[in-house]
Amino acid sequence: MAATVETSGIAPVGRRALRAFLRNPTAIVGSLFLAFVAMLSLMAPWLYPEDPLSMVARPFLWPGQNPAFPLGTDSLGRDVTAGLVWGGRISLAVGLAATCLGVSFGIVVGSTAGYFGGRIDNLLVRLIEIFQTLPSFLLLVVLVAIAQPTIETVTFAIAIVTWPTVARLVRAEFRTLRERDFVTAARALGFGHIRIVMLEILPNALPPIIVTASVLVATAILMESALSFLGLSDPNLVSWGSMIGSSRELLRSAWYLSAIPGIAIVCTVLSINLIGDALNDALNPRSPGIE
Amino acid sequence: MASPLLDVRGLSVRFPTGSPVIDFGFHIEQGETVAVVGESGSGKSLTALAIMGLLPRRAAATGTIAFRGVDLLALPEKERRAIRGRQVAMVFQEPMTSLNPVMTVGRQIGEVLRRHEGLSSAAARARAIELLDLVRVADPHLRVDDYPHRLSGGMRQRVVIAIAVACRPSLLVADEPTTALDVTIQAQILDLLDRLRRDLAMALILITHDLGIVGQWADRVVVMYAGRKAEEASPHELLAHPVHPYTRGLLAASPRLSAGANYRQGPLEEIPGTIASAAGEPGCPFVPRCDLVQPSCRVAPPPLVELGGGRLVACPIAAVPEAVHAS
Amino acid sequence: MLLETHDLHVRFSTQNGALHAVDGVSLGVGRGESVGLVGESGCGKSTLAKAVLRLLPVAAGRVLFDGQDVGTLSARDLQPLRRRMQIVFQDPFGSLNPRHTVESILTAPLVVHGLGDRQERRRRVEEIVGQVGLSSSALSRYPHEFSGGQRQRIGIARALILKPDLVICDEPVSALDLSIQAQILNLLVGMKRALGLSYLFISHDLSVVRFISDRVLVMYLGRIVESAAGDDLWQAPLHPYTRALMQAVPDPARRRQAPALSGDLPSPENVPPGCRFHPRCPLATEICRRQDPAFRELRPQHAVACHHAEA
Numbered sequence: 020m021a022a023t024v025e026t027s028g029i030a031p032v033g034r035r036a037l038r039a040f041l042r043n044p045t046a047i048v049g050s051l052f053l054a055f056v057a058m059l060s061l062m063a064p065w066l067y068p069e070d071p072l073s074m075v076a077r078p079f080l081w082p083g084q085n086p087a088f089p090l091g092t093d094s095l096g097r098d099v100t101a102g103l104v105w106g107g108r109i110s111l112a113v114g115l116a117a118t119c120l121g122v123s124f125g126i127v128v129g130s131t132a133g134y135f136g137g138r139i140d141n142l143l144v145r146l147i148e149i150f151q152t153l154p155s156f157l158l159l160v161v162l163v164a165i166a167q168p169t170i171e172t173v174t175f176a177i178a179i180v181t182w183p184t185v186a187r188l189v190r191a192e193f194r195t196l197r198e199r200d201f202v203t204a205a206r207a208l209g210f211g212h213i214r215i216v217m218l219e220i221l222p223n224a225l226p227p228i229i230v231t232a233s234v235l236v237a238t239a240i241l242m243e244s245a246l247s248f249l250g251l252s253d254p255n256l257v258s259w260g261s262m263i264g265s266s267r268e269l270l271r272s273a274w275y276l277s278a279i280p281g282i283a284i285v286c287t288v289l290s291i292n293l294i295g296d297a298l299n300d301a302l303n304p305r306s307p308g309i310e
Numbered sequence: 311m312a313s314p315l316l317d318v319r320g321l322s323v324r325f326p327t328g329s330p331v332i333d334f335g336f337h338i339e340q341g342e343t344v345a346v347v348g349e350s351g352s353g354k355s356l357t358a359l360a361i362m363g364l365l366p367r368r369a370a371a372t373g374t375i376a377f378r379g380v381d382l383l384a385l386p387e388k389e390r391r392a393i394r395g396r397q398v399a400m401v402f403q404e405p406m407t408s409l410n411p412v413m414t415v416g417r418q419i420g421e422v423l424r425r426h427e428g429l430s431s432a433a434a435r436a437r438a439i440e441l442l443d444l445v446r447v448a449d450p451h452l453r454v455d456d457y458p459h460r461l462s463g464g465m466r467q468r469v470v471i472a473i474a475v476a477c478r479p480s481l482l483v484a485d486e487p488t489t490a491l492d493v494t495i496q497a498q499i500l501d502l503l504d505r506l507r508r509d510l511a512m513a514l515i516l517i518t519h520d521l522g523i524v525g526q527w528a529d530r531v532v533v534m535y536a537g538r539k540a541e542e543a544s545p546h547e548l549l550a551h552p553v554h555p556y557t558r559g560l561l562a563a564s565p566r567l568s569a570g571a572n573y574r575q576g577p578l579e580e581i582p583g584t585i586a587s588a589a590g591e592p593g594c595p596f597v598p599r600c601d602l603v604q605p606s607c608r609v610a611p612p613p614l615v616e617l618g619g620g621r622l623v624a625c626p627i628a629a630v631p632e633a634v635h636a637s
Numbered sequence: 638m639l640l641e642t643h644d645l646h647v648r649f650s651t652q653n654g655a656l657h658a659v660d661g662v663s664l665g666v667g668r669g670e671s672v673g674l675v676g677e678s679g680c681g682k683s684t685l686a687k688a689v690l691r692l693l694p695v696a697a698g699r700v701l702f703d704g705q706d707v708g709t710l711s712a713r714d715l716q717p718l719r720r721r722m723q724i725v726f727q728d729p730f731g732s733l734n735p736r737h738t739v740e741s742i743l744t745a746p747l748v749v750h751g752l753g754d755r756q757e758r759r760r761r762v763e764e765i766v767g768q769v770g771l772s773s774s775a776l777s778r779y780p781h782e783f784s785g786g787q788r789q790r791i792g793i794a795r796a797l798i799l800k801p802d803l804v805i806c807d808e809p810v811s812a813l814d815l816s817i818q819a820q821i822l823n824l825l826v827g828m829k830r831a832l833g834l835s836y837l838f839i840s841h842d843l844s845v846v847r848f849i850s851d852r853v854l855v856m857y858l859g860r861i862v863e864s865a866a867g868d869d870l871w872q873a874p875l876h877p878y879t880r881a882l883m884q885a886v887p888d889p890a891r892r893r894q895a896p897a898l899s900g901d902l903p904s905p906e907n908v909p910p911g912c913r914f915h916p917r918c919p920l921a922t923e924i925c926r927r928q929d930p931a932f933r934e935l936r937p938q939h940a941v942a943c944h945h946a947e948a
Binding site for chain 1: 687716720731750
């Protein structure tokens, strides 16, 4: 009898995806840059133990003028390098936390709607639509303005404007996956709803969620920067956006003050998007990256 | 004797990962129906694509595919395109995906006529209605403006066939044309293909896995296994006296309605293992599943032995008359 | 009877109104019996299977499993019955979760039903894998590493691991190659003998149904149109649809003969009045257009819904 198992030697999906991801040069570039930014941010308390808001030198030192302050100082004599490192901390923390919150909530709402369907689905879809029809940045500004700009409220507000994207995606995935035979089999075997959702369907819906989440981190960083630029951020913390915001009147005289944090934002967002693209290729079973 | 309409010799299809068709050959005369029978992985569909010149880019085909004496594999793509669709046409298995969902049936049929025969839109539409009538679609003047999703599976396959025969090809390649259809519809479609073959004087290559279809509709049968020809015979000979162990196993393993097998009378005969089990071995690909293996089988694939009456078998037991008659 | 349905109706709502996928089906499957259900696409055979397992809501009628009304049980009371009726699917690719190993696929049902401890579960999983003809090295692998036939063995193992009484086989060999079909059919017969199973075997392939069944039901557009035990159906079919189905099976004896049945399958959204087969029926007369024929027993254990079955 056919007890022979074809040994095609294909690794499980996750490991296969990782290998495909690591073969992608843009993924490597993106990951390396992001790792560099993350490392600097994590080491900020050791690299620049002093508060980045304290005035440490003569104002308007241009980059390269004084080797102690490689990226110069701003109009109040604050170290731009220190600001950049500490600001990266805020940008990444807000980006990651807001995405985690938004994705978690989006998964809960989207999977409930997609799995149960019917009236629950109708209700939740209306809710999603309400949030999606509101202009998201305006909503964000209003939320932060009402709730006082602290790092927590900014994070929370960004999560509130991003979850509907995730919910929509998860709902669509669940709606197709719940019709698959292996889910029917699970129901016929008497599996509970939570088990089916968590162990049968969700693992199969993860690839697109991961890809979307990576892009959402970039979006969240941009949102945080935009809020800070408008002054809607914690006044006691430096972020890339607030650095640009506070120097926007000096754009003609000291353009480096806006350009340096601007470049940091662009490069970070770009590297995250590169990672997202590579993840999409690696996790998408139809892409030629994996057989 | 005149050369056959299509003569395939020594055809191999190679992919970077392996060769799904190896040294395969057969021929077909004008107006004839030849069935190519095999399971998935036998290379039968790739053979069809090679004849059509529709192999994926990664694949390389060697050998000769002579159509009216001209080797298609040696032709430049431009000249092949002129033959494809016009003199040689194909019907695919899945009528749903071989039609364009956003174009009406009439436009899709007309498109072929406009491209190959330069008909005007009005003339193409009139011909499309005629063709729908030819493939026995009821109310063709109404159906011509329908989109594919409005039609049933059987109707869609009729439309696909109408597109294929629009330019009156002399060879039609039908790759599992009824596998996706219901039993009663399958019979209608096979009948239609046979009628078109007769009325349009076409030759028909019927690619199938169903030995019953072969017996009812083919003039000659070629059995493929793992990319090679295992046996070739008339359907009557093949079904009554199969010689190759694979053909014999296949016939024994399929419960036939007329034979009336029931589980209470005992199990079906089985061919053990799967088609993939001999990949990479030098000898006959059927060795791991065969119960008549001889030492020579493991060394090299057995050559085709001619048994008379156009019958070919790639197995050393064919040379032993008792073995042939015992079956 | 282990399984009975009484006048079962299943409806779907579509844009054009209600669709009667199953329209008054009464059937029974006895203990240890293998009942074949034949029909073409759209006849409602898979819907019937899912309604019996309460994977779809029943619009009217009853499903009795071992005397208990499956339709009215609470989710909690249904759980012990779930253990006793299982399903094997057609598509060996879609019916196994690609993210789980074979071991996790087979262990999960035991965990859900609280059967055995870790060691006992492992023992049962190894036992069933051996019974369906796979080696225990298969346990750590993922479904995509197997061929279609092997996957179908895994699907059968999953259905049997809870030691059910009834297994609904929904076209279990239709997606398989001919040489693999025989292996799986023999496996199903072997498991039936070994575990004393009852089958409701759904297929469009008459040869396969003839092989595996003790009794056969023929379904057309949501209804059972003929039912007969043993060879009676094959020797002397009474319904013109059954005859047409049998004649549509390709047969070398009918070389190049035109098919018996013309016309397309009607959609279940648009069921013809009177006898639902009359637009395609060679015997149809006036009464067939007006009156729905009753399902009546014409010979012992052989019932048919046709006005002209005596003819």
